[in-house]
Amino acid sequence: MTLIIYFVILMVVPMLAQMNVKSTFNKYSKVRSTSGLTGQQVAEDILRENGIYDVTVERGQGVLTDYYDPKNKKIVLSPGNFDNPSVAGTAVAAHEVGHAIQHATGYKFLNFRSALFPLAQLGSNFSYFLIIAGIILTAAQSAAGGGLGEMLLWAGIGLMGFAVLFQLVTLPVEFDASRRAMNQIEELNIVNSKEYRHAKKVLNAAAMTYVAATAVAVAELLRFIMIARNSN
Numbered sequence: 001m002t003l004i005i006y007f008v009i010l011m012v013v014p015m016l017a018q019m020n021v022k023s024t025f026n027k028y029s030k031v032r033s034t035s036g037l038t039g040q041q042v043a044e045d046i047l048r049e050n051g052i053y054d055v056t057v058e059r060g061q062g063v064l065t066d067y068y069d070p071k072n073k074k075i076v077l078s079p080g081n082f083d084n085p086s087v088a089g090t091a092v093a094a095h096e097v098g099h100a101i102q103h104a105t106g107y108k109f110l111n112f113r114s115a116l117f118p119l120a121q122l123g124s125n126f127s128y129f130l131i132i133a134g135i136i137l138t139a140a141q142s143a144a145g146g147g148l149g150e151m152l153l154w155a156g157i158g159l160m161g162f163a164v165l166f167q168l169v170t171l172p173v174e175f176d177a178s179r180r181a182m183n184q185i186e187e188l189n190i191v192n193s194k195e196y197r198h199a200k201k202v203l204n205a206a207a208m209t210y211v212a213a214t215a216v217a218v219a220e221l222l223r224f225i226m227i228a229r230n231s232n
Contacts, residue, residue: 009219017212019207024205025064028088028198029080035190039081039093045112046097046184055100059083066092068099070114075100087191089198094185095206098177107176113169121167123159130156131224138231153228157221163220167214174210178203 053216060066061077068075075096081089102110134153182200191199194207208232 009194009215011054013210014212015217017209021064021205021209024202025088025092028091028202029084029086031087033085033087033190033195033199034192035090036085037090037190038083038085039077039089040083042185042190043075043077043093043097043187045190046094047100049184049188050097050101050104052100052104057082066096068096068103070099070103070110071112073100073103085090087195087198088202090185090190090195091181091202092206094181094190094199095177095203097184098180099135099173101180102173102177107173109172110174113166113173116162116166117120118170119159119162123161123163127160127163130159132156133205135227135231150228152230153224153231154179157228158217161226162215164217167210167217170210171214174207178207 035042040057040059047053047055047057054073056074058074058076059082060078063078063080065078066076066081073094077093077096078192081092082088083104099110101107130152132151134156136153137149138153140149181203182196185199
């Protein structure tokens, strides 16, 4: 039963989340917003209304590749969202501006996530190497190999913990950015009541992908902790 639950978390949940966000985005990217504002215009309007003049809005590449770059202070929107006046584009553009507002106001979770990033990247890049080496050495029955194996295994788990913590901190950052986005497009009358509900569906679907990724990360960490404890 434990293996089944683990498989569902690892494979099924992320797949369903991705399918949902793509389906929801595709649906509402075809619904033209009554404001007639493209994603670029939505982002620029919200930035101006919040007194943020040092962030640029740029056209990126691909689909669902939108992001806010705090280092270079720019919002990059995928072509469909940048160019078209759709409900989905409005929601996504406002969400990325939400991150810019977080940055401008010193939102604590965003600052904490930025500080965690180097350690999280280190954990993502090297934790599995240490864990696998630890498992192999622990499996060897020599006293020296076993002790070193356990040390490497727990070191890898510790590094993985930073990556998992990064995922956990990402959740409040993303949910808060969506909350700010919904407040902005409502207060500035960028959407009507019906479009507001549709935009919220887009952002909720996107948020579930972060929840799924976090669930996978936590499940992986717990699995390796159990392996390490059983190896003692």
